[in-house]
Amino acid sequence: MCQAHIAIPNHSSSMVACMEAIIFYILLIDAISANLMVRFGSEWYVHNFRTISRWFPPAEGWALYYLALVLWVGSLLYRTGKLF
Numbered sequence: 001m002c003q004a005h006i007a008i009p010n011h012s013s014s015m016v017a018c019m020e021a022i023i024f025y026i027l028l029i030d031a032i033s034a035n036l037m038v039r040f041g042s043e044w045y046v047h048n049f050r051t052i053s054r055w056f057p058p059a060e061g062w063a064l065y066y067l068a069l070v071l072w073v074g075s076l077l078y079r080t081g082k083l084f
Contacts, residue, residue: 039060
């Protein structure tokens with residue numbers, strides 16, 4: 001089971017969330033949104049985030065690589081039983 005737990009205040013003690021799973025789901029949402037932005041909104045991104053887009057240009061290869069790494073970490077967490 002989960003080694004690192006976060007107790008949620010003002011709730012019963014049975015509501016304990018696994019920190020690894022929460023971080024994984026946040027990264028999964030970020031990786032999916034990065035891929036959607038690269039595919040469908042790169043012009044919007046470059047126009048609205050000019051300074052950031054100079055340092056981090058929208059690139060399909062890096063976005064797919066990021067998504068693949070996040071999915072791989074998710075598969076490792078699933079195998080250990082830490083995802084719910």
